[in-house]
Amino acid sequence: MLDKLRQGLERRIAYRQWWDAYRHRMVPGGPAWSRATASCLLWTLIVLVVTGVLLMSSYSPSMTDAWASVHYIEQSWAGSLLRGIHFFAAQFLIILFFLHMMRVLIIGGYRAPRELIWISGLLLVPLVLAWAITGNPLSGSQKGMSQIDVEGHIIASTPLIGRPVQRILLGGDQVGNLTLTHLYALHVFILPFLVGSLLFIHISQIYRHGLLGNDNGDDTASVPYWPYQTFRNMAVLFLVMIGVTIAAWQVGAPREVPANPELPATPRPEWYFLALFELRRHFSGEWEFIATLVIPVLILTLLLVMPLLDRWMSHRMSVFLRSGIVVVGFLTWAGLTAMPVWRDRQDAAYQKTRHELEVLGERAWVLADHFGVPPQGATELLARDPKTQGPVLFRLYCASCHPHSPKPGEGIEPAEPSAPNLYGIGTPEWIAGFLDPERIQSAHYFGNTAKADGEMVSTVEGWFEEAESDEDRARIQKQLEDVALLLAHEAGKAPPDVDPGRLERAREAMIDTFTCTDCHRFGDEGELGSAPDLTGYASREWLIAMIRNPSAERFYPEDANDRMPAFAPHEFGSPDNQLTRRQLELIVDWLRQEWYEPPPKE
Amino acid sequence: MNRRTLLKWASALLALGSALLVAVPGWSFLVAALRRRSGKDSVVQRVLRLEDLPPGKPVAVPIVGRKQDAWTVYDQQTIGRVWLVRRTGTDVPPEKARVDAYSAICPHLACLVGLDEQKRRFHCPCHEAAFDWSGRRIPASQLGHANPSPRDLDPLKCRVVRDSEEAAWWVEVTYQRFRAGTERRIPETV
Numbered sequence: 001m002l003d004k005l006r007q008g009l010e011r012r013i014a015y016r017q018w019w020d021a022y023r024h025r026m027v028p029g030g031p032a033w034s035r036a037t038a039s040c041l042l043w044t045l046i047v048l049v050v051t052g053v054l055l056m057s058s059y060s061p062s063m064t065d066a067w068a069s070v071h072y073i074e075q076s077w078a079g080s081l082l083r084g085i086h087f088f089a090a091q092f093l094i095i096l097f098f099l100h101m102m103r104v105l106i107i108g109g110y111r112a113p114r115e116l117i118w119i120s121g122l123l124l125v126p127l128v129l130a131w132a133i134t135g136n137p138l139s140g141s142q143k144g145m146s147q148i149d150v151e152g153h154i155i156a157s158t159p160l161i162g163r164p165v166q167r168i169l170l171g172g173d174q175v176g177n178l179t180l181t182h183l184y185a186l187h188v189f190i191l192p193f194l195v196g197s198l199l200f201i202h203i204s205q206i207y208r209h210g211l212l213g214n215d216n217g218d219d220t221a222s223v224p225y226w227p228y229q230t231f232r233n234m235a236v237l238f239l240v241m242i243g244v245t246i247a248a249w250q251v252g253a254p255r256e257v258p259a260n261p262e263l264p265a266t267p268r269p270e271w272y273f274l275a276l277f278e279l280r281r282h283f284s285g286e287w288e289f290i291a292t293l294v295i296p297v298l299i300l301t302l303l304l305v306m307p308l309l310d311r312w313m314s315h316r317m318s319v320f321l322r323s324g325i326v327v328v329g330f331l332t333w334a335g336l337t338a339m340p341v342w343r344d345r346q347d348a349a350y351q352k353t354r355h356e357l358e359v360l361g362e363r364a365w366v367l368a369d370h371f372g373v374p375p376q377g378a379t380e381l382l383a384r385d386p387k388t389q390g391p392v393l394f395r396l397y398c399a400s401c402h403p404h405s406p407k408p409g410e411g412i413e414p415a416e417p418s419a420p421n422l423y424g425i426g427t428p429e430w431i432a433g434f435l436d437p438e439r440i441q442s443a444h445y446f447g448n449t450a451k452a453d454g455e456m457v458s459t460v461e462g463w464f465e466e467a468e469s470d471e472d473r474a475r476i477q478k479q480l481e482d483v484a485l486l487l488a489h490e491a492g493k494a495p496p497d498v499d500p501g502r503l504e505r506a507r508e509a510m511i512d513t514f515t516c517t518d519c520h521r522f523g524d525e526g527e528l529g530s531a532p533d534l535t536g537y538a539s540r541e542w543l544i545a546m547i548r549n550p551s552a553e554r555f556y557p558e559d560a561n562d563r564m565p566a567f568a569p570h571e572f573g574s575p576d577n578q579l580t581r582r583q584l585e586l587i588v589d590w591l592r593q594e595w596y597e598p599p600p601k602e
Numbered sequence: 603m604n605r606r607t608l609l610k611w612a613s614a615l616l617a618l619g620s621a622l623l624v625a626v627p628g629w630s631f632l633v634a635a636l637r638r639r640s641g642k643d644s645v646v647q648r649v650l651r652l653e654d655l656p657p658g659k660p661v662a663v664p665i666v667g668r669k670q671d672a673w674t675v676y677d678q679q680t681i682g683r684v685w686l687v688r689r690t691g692t693d694v695p696p697e698k699a700r701v702d703a704y705s706a707i708c709p710h711l712a713c714l715v716g717l718d719e720q721k722r723r724f725h726c727p728c729h730e731a732a733f734d735w736s737g738r739r740i741p742a743s744q745l746g747h748a749n750p751s752p753r754d755l756d757p758l759k760c761r762v763v764r765d766s767e768e769a770a771w772w773v774e775v776t777y778q779r780f781r782a783g784t785e786r787r788i789p790e791t792v
Contacts, residue, residue, distance in 0.1 A: 043620070047620075047624055050624055050628065051624060051628070054628050054631055054632065057631075057632065058631075058672075060673075065673065065674070068673035068674060069672070069673045071673060072672055072673035076630070076631065076634055077627070077630075078626075078627035078628070078630035078631035078634065079627075079631050079634075081627040082624075082627050082628060082631055085623075085624065085627075226610075226613075227606060227609040227610040227612075227613050228606075228609060230609075230613045231609040231612055231613045231616075233613075234612075234613045234616035234617050234620070235612075235616055237616065237617070237620050238616040238617075238619050238620050241619075241620040241623045241624075242623070245623050371675065372670055372673070372674070372675030373673055373674055373675060374674070374675060374677075375674055375675075375676055
């Protein structure tokens, strides 16, 4: 039955000839582990295509979706593993590709009649590298997008054709949606198609001319390819795949911060282009294309004409040249690659930026895990995150006067602080410090302001001056702690299980003992007009209103305001406001330490 | 077993092992949708003020909610449509008013059913399923052709409630989805 099926199939598609062509090949000189480079390259390429097609099934090439869909892929163990395999197999492919080339060069595999194998293989070099670099920006990461931006400008620096090629590639002057769709088309269809076509020539030529023996031409010990060489090929492939899978599982493909023009760019090319990156340093201005184009093309041309050169050279001369190319080529490449790596290691500023971007990348990941990505895209994750934006906005608008520092030497500290330290504003501890006669005069609160010798400070001092004994002092201290708790309760920062009776006693003390409501309004007591309203003190709404216009009647009307500017006194949306509603909310949420934190990892 | 046979088997096993390293996660990744349970069982939503709903005549209202579409999360998006029919007149006090709600998703192949005011029917534009204004299937004898819908329109829980300030009466719907194409109502996620 099965035999009949086989015969029928054989009659129709003659599959046996393919299988026979494979297994009846002879390996001159016997099987060798070093020969496995060819097979391993082919199968790694197939692994890349298969994992790539699988990833395509859940990937979306657009500026809003690319990063989000990659994050989505990474959420399942299978997607994460596939992306990791795709990434590490690609790195490995490039290494293996150059090893394979060196091996063929050393054994003289380019000689007649095998020139076409050599040439098609060499033409694969730029194609495979282009294939690799068109993949990196697809993740929609800051790193990938700034890489393609720079690469676009490198292309543009090519005389005559550079500009139009850059514009076609990027889909305009700037990196954007069209850049991603263009790179995607190149990465998943055009380049694979070109590579596949050249591979077809490459492999069919190998079959036509058979395998090359050792350089000494001794092919007495020919052995069938199947299974002797096949076994070595498959063993190497399996080891490689185990290694790639472990790397994918343990390390994973990079998870970078989403592309965002607000972020600092620290573009470095991938490791395989670092040598050209270094070379470029030695050519300036309009001559850079010599490093980025002319030199690579010359090297490729030298290798392409090796079959010709070899004819005119003696055997010794040829061996010398080939060994020279391999040794000098590798050392030059390694040296050029090591230099920028070494320089970046020494460069503290670069390392700091890299580290900041890593932190932001992790943060974006955490936010996407928790909230999902909004329709505006992954950039929005960090843009609406108080933990990320708060310090940025605070430094820009607040930190010329206000510190935000848990203790000296930490957090944000202006060179000349002239306003209260806002770290922990609204918490019981912060308010308790404010009501302490020693600390209210310190630089932490009113020390550097016009309020240093104002009524608030003298009132706080007065509470303790009236105390006659240590017991009195302790009692006042205790009451003030309750007041701090009550005001923190107004801010929404008191512990949730706070005793209501305690709060009520504190309210009475505020009115009767400490006479706060002589100046401040608090709920139904007191009047506005001389000191800030304590109703809802330091709550989100209170802080936003305060920053919008501190001179409003509710806060420090007229002369009562020391120096704080009004950041949004007009209606939201007015171009005359310094801060938008969203910026205010981000600053205030950050001051109130309200942002999403993931549960601690176990 | 000689060395040659051993190597053949070893080659095949190594190739299989390499293939599995990609095939296992690959398969799991492709069929991930089978395991994915997204969304909630139902969404309770106030859809319309009672005073805006005329007695007797069906009115279609959208159900708006948070929607996660793979990697994108929409805060406010239409996630369903519901037909409301106010059964009692305006003379009945709101607390006694009766409103029926039907999912606008046709139980046949999940197109959205529309309104045929002349014939007082719900009518599905896709394959001409038709239902009366109580959601019952119109029999083939009246329709002139077989009614493709396997069941009546899916009724949804619906009640008339007051808002928190007790200022207005609202129609509140518990929105659910059911599998299309089956006689039985099999709940799905919203």
